[in-house]
Amino acid sequence: MSDEAARFDVLVVGGGPAGAKAAVQAAKAGRRVGLVEREAHIGGECVHRGTIPSKTLRETASCLSGLRKRSGGLLGLDAGVGVEVDSLMTRLKSVLAHEERYLADQLARNGIEQLTGVARFRSPSTLEVVRRAGGKTLVQAGIVVIATGSRPRSPASVPVDHEHVLDSDSILSLRYLPRSLVVLGGGVIACEFASIFAALGTEVTLVEKRDRPLGFLDRSLTDRFVAAFESDGGRFLAGASVESVRWDGMSRVVTRLADGSVLCSEKLLCALGRVANVAALDLAAAGLALDERGLVPVDEHYRTAVPHVYAVGDVIGPPALAATGMSQGRLAVRHALGLESEGAPEVIPIGIYTIPEIASVGESERQVTDRLGGAIVGRAQFDEIARAHINGSTDGLLELVCDPEGRRVLGAQAIGEGACDLVHLAQLAIHAGLEVDAFLENVFNFPTLAEAYRVAALDVGGRRARLGGSRAA
């Protein structure tokens, strides 16, 4: 190992969405930036194991599900049990190649120095980078940003062997589509995979200990998700606690529930949360400790207990979304460099790539009611929207959540194809403090799903008028 340490103004550890954006932000501010990444390619779990691969598989599943619906049941399409999963993700390699090229070009364009290896703190400002092929490099930095991401959690009670019992990484390298799949968990990853495999024709049972999946969303959306999942052949088991999971040694994974019932499936997916990738960092050497959830504690500027060390993305916990991580990376660096910043954005959209898509932005009806004592919610059922009829996605819904007077837009939630794109209009309305009538005063293209905003705004207007009438009376 060389005694001479490489010196950077900013050193980012981890090249996923949060780390890459932190590095680019620092470079754009004219600083010398180093980026340490364990993997050979930049992009993190998002590009290589999570978001991009699963969304590529989802696209195929969504096409099959859509074709079934649009053909009015004439085409009983599914991928076919035993089909090679690879064949359902044929575009993945070109998508990955594009992402890798784009990210590498961006780092090169901004003069960011990449170091491939595993970083470990030696002191709060000095890290060693252990190279894959052996050898170490010492690096010193005025500012360190930890963005090492997360990996699937494997609880002791679920024996993940990547053969019969899988996690959200190994399920993407399944060779054949299984006949049956039990999915443990009710969070975003569990629901995404459950709905994807159900749409592909696998017999899926989603097991969740709470009474509904995706509990952070309003019930109107989760009820629709469960209905759509079940119409694709899935089965949702609410309030089900898992007592044990074992492979029967023959051909099935046996899941025993606390109520004594037993589920048998060809494969099982354990999607019971994720854990931060911090083991290799030796945080103690930097004077840092994890919280009780195994996350790196930070303040509102993403600064850790050591003032020049910041942490962003999955290592600091929820919402652990790629878009949020990118924003955190930029903001952390702006704060660290003393650049002007508007602070963390209050309006962050959440996109869930289930079939159908679900998205949310701003406050829910429950949150607005708790905060302001009431809320007016305007709803647009997609079966009122011409484009949804054309798309065959008439079971969708858009909800606009307004203040108790029915004026200011405070939140929006949507379910249905295109939902993740659709909520961005509401996001801008919330950010700009627009009144709901803005959706009536503007003309949208026809036929588009954006029309749903007009329908929901009209619904808000109607409720507002009725409320005004009842108040006058």
Next chain:
Amino acid sequence: MSLSTRRQSALPDGVRKLLTERIEDHLELPFQSSTSAQVMSLCNDEKCDAFKLGELISFDQSLAGHVLAVANSAAYAPKEPIISLHQAVSRLGIGTICEISMAVSLKGKVFDVPGHATLVRELWMHSACSAAYCKEVARSLRENVEGAFLSGLLHDVGMPIVLQNLVDMSRERTDRQIPHGILTAAMEEFHEAVGARMVHHWQLPAWIAEVVAHHHAFSDAGEHRRETAITRMGDLLAHWALDDSAEAEDFAGDADVERELNLYREDVEGLLDLRGQVLEVAEAFL
């Protein structure tokens, strides 16, 4: 692909020409045993159960013997001796029965070249060990291990076929024995292409043929480059594991393969630590 893809220097041109002609025009490929084909088909049937599978296996003495031997081996460590096929099938599971069935078929039909028992036994042990190691390489990468065993088991399947064809050629032309150096050079040079043809011939998945065809040059493997690199890593680990005198620090590996799979030293050390467990699995297939 070209039949003769690599390392052409050690083989005399005359032998290469004759062997190329034979492989192109009259290559004799063994057939999969009918029991093995039936077992694999039954394993893919939703209604497959231990009873049906046990009954089918009982018709093939060699397969039945191997299933019982594997079920009673140290790798599966039964508490009580397993004496019935139904017990063995229940103990091992459909996936393993499928693997044993393929292994037995290969051993009986392919890894059997009269007059070369020692060499073929070494080849077989290497294949079984590679199969077990490929599974562990995939597992360590948090990837699904389905298929890894089979690609490891089959990666060198061309070796005994080339050997058998050389022996047959020699017998047809002269009674002289072919020098060992020529045998090994020919097997090295032709085994990938011949192995891939064998995989096609047995109607196994196309991705396995791609792995077999390129396992010495994974970057040529196209769509299945990663599976090919995993197989090559298993192959290298098996060579090391079967060398009794080799210590952990003697594992040379292959920098390109380790780069492709992004294996750090600690990852490789983790795989080397599995030597005993992998050898137990491999020995169960002897």
